[in-house]
Amino acid sequence: MEAYHYPQFNTVVYTAKFKDIKNAEALRSRIVKAASLDGADGEAERDAVNFAFIEAKLITSSLHLETAIYQALLSESQGSLRTKTIHSEIIWALNPTNNISEAIKLFGVSGRTTDLILVHAATSDTCDVQQKMHNIVDGRLVPMSTIPDSTNWANVKKHYKLNGELALMEIASDSDRERTVIDNIVISTVAMKSVMT
Amino acid sequence: MPSSSLSSPSPTQRLLGSAQLIYQGAEAKVYKVYLRDPELQQIAKHADHDTCSMAEDAAPVLLKYRFNKRYRHPSLDASLTRQRVAGEARALMRCLRSGVNVPGIRMVDAAGGVLGLEWVDGKSVRVLLPGGSEVMVAQDSDATDDVGPDRCEDAALAEFGVERDDLLSMIGVEIAKMHIADIIHGDLTTSNMMLRRGGKDLVLIDFGLAYHSSLVEDKAVDLYVLERAFASTHPDAEPLFNSVLASYAKRLGKHWSAIKKRLDDVRLRGRKRSMVG
Ligand SMILES: Nc1ncnc2c1ncn2[C@@H]1O[C@H](COP(=O)(O)OP(=O)(O)OP(=O)(O)O)[C@@H](O)[C@H]1O
Ligand SMILES: [Mg+2]
Numbered sequence: 001m002e003a004y005h006y007p008q009f010n011t012v013v014y015t016a017k018f019k020d021i022k023n024a025e026a027l028r029s030r031i032v033k034a035a036s037l038d039g040a041d042g043e044a045e046r047d048a049v050n051f052a053f054i055e056a057k058l059i060t061s062s063l064h065l066e067t068a069i070y071q072a073l074l075s076e077s078q079g080s081l082r083t084k085t086i087h088s089e090i091i092w093a094l095n096p097t098n099n100i101s102e103a104i105k106l107f108g109v110s111g112r113t114t115d116l117i118l119v120h121a122a123t124s125d126t127c128d129v130q131q132k133m134h135n136i137v138d139g140r141l142v143p144m145s146t147i148p149d150s151t152n153w154a155n156v157k158k159h160y161k162l163n164g165e166l167a168l169m170e171i172a173s174d175s176d177r178e179r180t181v182i183d184n185i186v187i188s189t190v191a192m193k194s195v196m197t
Numbered sequence: 198m199p200s201s202s203l204s205s206p207s208p209t210q211r212l213l214g215s216a217q218l219i220y221q222g223a224e225a226k227v228y229k230v231y232l233r234d235p236e237l238q239q240i241a242k243h244a245d246h247d248t249c250s251m252a253e254d255a256a257p258v259l260l261k262y263r264f265n266k267r268y269r270h271p272s273l274d275a276s277l278t279r280q281r282v283a284g285e286a287r288a289l290m291r292c293l294r295s296g297v298n299v300p301g302i303r304m305v306d307a308a309g310g311v312l313g314l315e316w317v318d319g320k321s322v323r324v325l326l327p328g329g330s331e332v333m334v335a336q337d338s339d340a341t342d343d344v345g346p347d348r349c350e351d352a353a354l355a356e357f358g359v360e361r362d363d364l365l366s367m368i369g370v371e372i373a374k375m376h377i378a379d380i381i382h383g384d385l386t387t388s389n390m391m392l393r394r395g396g397k398d399l400v401l402i403d404f405g406l407a408y409h410s411s412l413v414e415d416k417a418v419d420l421y422v423l424e425r426a427f428a429s430t431h432p433d434a435e436p437l438f439n440s441v442l443a444s445y446a447k448r449l450g451k452h453w454s455a456i457k458k459r460l461d462d463v464r465l466r467g468r469k470r471s472m473v474g
Contacts, residue, residue, distance in 0.1 A: 004238075071304070191313070
C-alpha cells in the first residue's frame with residue numbers, strides 16, 4: 001500500500017493494487033448491497049467498503065490514477081462533485097464520457113476483475129486502512145509500480161478512442177513507445193476532462 | 198466570483214504558494230511544483246517485491262497561472278481566464294492525439310486560472326541558437342573570458358548531442374505535423390520551443406493563442422510570425438529559417454506549394470505595411 005500526501009487539500013490518499021482476486025463477484029454485490037442497508041449494520045458495511053474499487057486493467061500507470069485522484073479532490077474542494085462521494089468521483093474522472101453508470105461498469109469492480117486497485121482518501125493519517133483492505137479483498141498485494149504489467153492496452157485504446165489517431169499510427173511498430181504515448185494521452189484526457197467541451 | 202480575503206486560500210492557491218516561480222509573463226506566471234509530496238510513502242511490504250520497493254516518486258509539473266487582471270471587470274476576467282485555460286488544454290489535446298510533440302496535461306483548474314503540464318527537462322531553443330543566449334553570456338562573466346558569445350549556444354547544443362542543422366530540421370518537422378493536424382500555434386517563436394534533454398524530442402510549448410484552422414492563409418501567417426521572430430532574435434537568421442522551411446516543406450509534400458505561395462504574399466503585405474509605417 002502506498003500513501004500520497006496532498007498538503008494543499010489536507011488529505012492523505014491510500015492506494016493499493018491486488019492481483020489474483022478471488023472474490024470479485026462477491027465484492028461487487030457487497031458494495032451494491034451496502035448502499036441500501038439500513039441502521040448500524042448499514043453504517044458498518046458502508047465503512048467496510050469505503051474505497052474506490054478500480055479495474056486495474058484499464059489503468060496505464062500510477063500517474064493515470066493520481067491524475068484522476070487530483071481532479072476529484074479539486075472538484076470536492078470547489079463543491080462541484082458530479083457524484084456522491086470522492087471515491088465515486090475518482091471513477092467518474094477516469095471515464096472519458098460523462099455517464100456515471102457507464103464509468104462504474106467499465107472502471108469499477110466487476111465479476112471478471114482479477115486485478116484491482118483500492119483507493120481511500122482521508123483527512124488524516126489512518127493506520128488501519130491496510131487491514132480494512134485485506135478484510136474485504138481476497139487477493140495478493142503488489143506494488144503500484146506493477147500497474148502497467150496488467151494493463152489491457154487494446155481496451156484502453158478502445159475506451160479512450162485512440163484507434164486511428166495519428167499519434168499511434170506513426171509508431172505502431174514500437175510497442176514500448178506506443179505504451180508511453182497512450183499513457184500520456186490518457187493521463188492528459190483525465191486531467192482536462194472538466195474543460196473537454 | 199471575486200475571491201474574498203477573509204476565506205482561506207483555495208488548494209490551488211496553496212499549491213502556488215509552495216511552488217517555485219520560474220517565469221513571469223504579461224499574462225501568466227509560470228511555476229515548477231509537485232502536485233503531491235514528492236516522496237512516496239510505501240507502507241506495506243509486498244509478498245514478492247520485498248527487496249526493492251520501486252517507489253515512484255512524483256514528477257515535477259509546470260503550472261501556468263493566469264492571474265487576475267485588475268483592469269478587467271471581475272466576472273468578465275474570470276470567464277476570459279477560463280476560456281484561455283480551456284483553449285490551451287484543448288489545443289494541447291489535439292496535438293497529443295495527432296502525434297505533435299507537446300507537454301502532456303497534468304492538472305486543470307480552469308476556475309482558478311491554472312493549467313498544469315508535464316515538466317519538460319530541457320532548454321529553450323532560443324538559447325540554443327546564435328544570439329538567443331545574450332543574457333546568459335552577459336550574466337556569466339567567466340564565460341565571456343574564454344568562450345566567445347557564439348560559442349555558448351554551440352556548447353549547449355553539444356551537451357544535447359545535436360547538430361544545429363538537425364535542430365532546425367526538427368523544428369520544421371514539428372510545425373509541419375501541427376499544421377497537417379490543422380492546428381495553428383499563433384505565437385511561434387524560438388522561446389516557445391524546447392529541446393528535451395537527450396536531444397531526441399523537439400517540444401512545442403505555449404498554446405495560449407492556438408486555434409483550429411485548415412486555411413492556407415493561417416498556416417502561412419504562422420510561419421511568417423516565426424520568420425519575424427528568427428529575424429529579431431538571431432543574427433544572420435535567413436539560412437537558419439530556410440533550414441526550418443526546407444524540412445517543413447519536405448514533410449508537407451504536395452501541400453507545400455500552396456503555403457509557399459501564400460507565405461510570399463504574406464511577406465509582401467508585411468513589407469508594404471512596414472513601408473507605410
Ligand atoms: N512544459 C514545460 N516544461 C518546462 N518548462 C516550460 C514548460 N512550458 C514552459 N516552460 C518554460 O516557461 C516559459 C514560459 O512558458 P510559456 O511560454 O508557456 O508562457 P508565456 O509565454 O507566459 O505564455 P503566454 O504567451 O500565453 O503569456 C517558457 O519559455 C519555458 O522556458
Ligand atoms: Mg511563451
